[in-house]
Amino acid sequence: MAEVLEVDRQHRRITLDDGRQLDYDWLSVDLPPVVDEHAIPGFYTAKGVFTASADDLWSLRQRLETQLADAAADLPSVAVIGDGPAGVELAANLLALGERYGRRLPVTLIDNDRRPIPGACRRANRWLMQRLLRRGLRLELVATATRYDRNQLILDDGSAVDADLLLVTDHLRPSPALALFNLTRDESGGFAVDTRLRSQQDPCLFLARENPAGLAEMPTARERAALLLESLSQAISGEARTLHYDQFERWKALNLGDLRDIAWRGSLWCRGRWVRRWKHRRDRREVTRYLGNA
Secondary structure, eight states, rough: OOOOEEEETTTTEEEETEEEOOEEEEEEEEOOOOOTTTSTTTTTSSEEOOOHHHHHHHHHOOOOOHHHTTTTOOOEEEEEOOOOOOOOHHHHHHHHHHHHHHOOOOOOEEEEESSSTTTHHHHHHHHHHHHHHHOOOOOSSSSSSSESEEEEEEEETSSEOOSEEEEEEESEOGGGGGGGOOOOOOOSSSSOOOTTTTSSTTEEEEESSSTTOOOOOOOOOHHHHHHHHHHHHHHHHTTOOOOOOOGGSSEEEEEEESSSSEEEETTTTEEEEEHHHHHHHHHHHHHHHHHHHH
């Protein structure tokens, strides 16, 4: 493990904190965003603030499992702040964590949209909401957190949500380490990339966290990974072929933590235990493909 101290884009070289220098032909930049501490006043007075990064989720799980395992311990209330499928999947799996210990973990999902999964049809969203509500989720739709005060999130309608711990998937800002690349931000505050996630300012850089040009919605983490793999493979091979990956032609699936997952593609949708098995097979196939190209 090492941190980048300096980036020389002209000579395609990065310097690490242990003194090593690495030259590159192409560089994939996938630095996790950080919480914007100015987005919601009082954020950091909470007992814990976590993002959806692997390290943060592992820390949150360890913290919760310690309290869930102690039958005498009071359970913290957790608020998931985030739009779309990512927030739904995190909230559902927090519920599942409590269910494994036979205890109901207080979880609230705050979403600014009218539907938990905007890309799916109404019937799919209705089934999903009923499923999550039966499991004990508090669902606040078309809602925005305006401030944090005394272990509560205050929403834009004045209502309060108990929240000892915050899991944030929006209200994020790019990693400060991106400043090392000396790239100019666009009007939205991001960095312009083409359909292959390649920087429009420096074609040697692939910016994996940015939104590909021409897409109306942000791709999921799995879709982004598949797109990045295909783009890097083409850059290394030198072949200029049409990308075969298209997020709008693929089924999307959510792991709800209770073996009854949901999948959708436009107006089509399905749910049940078999969705979990299908999702696992698909994920293993893509991992195998990645390892074969590594």
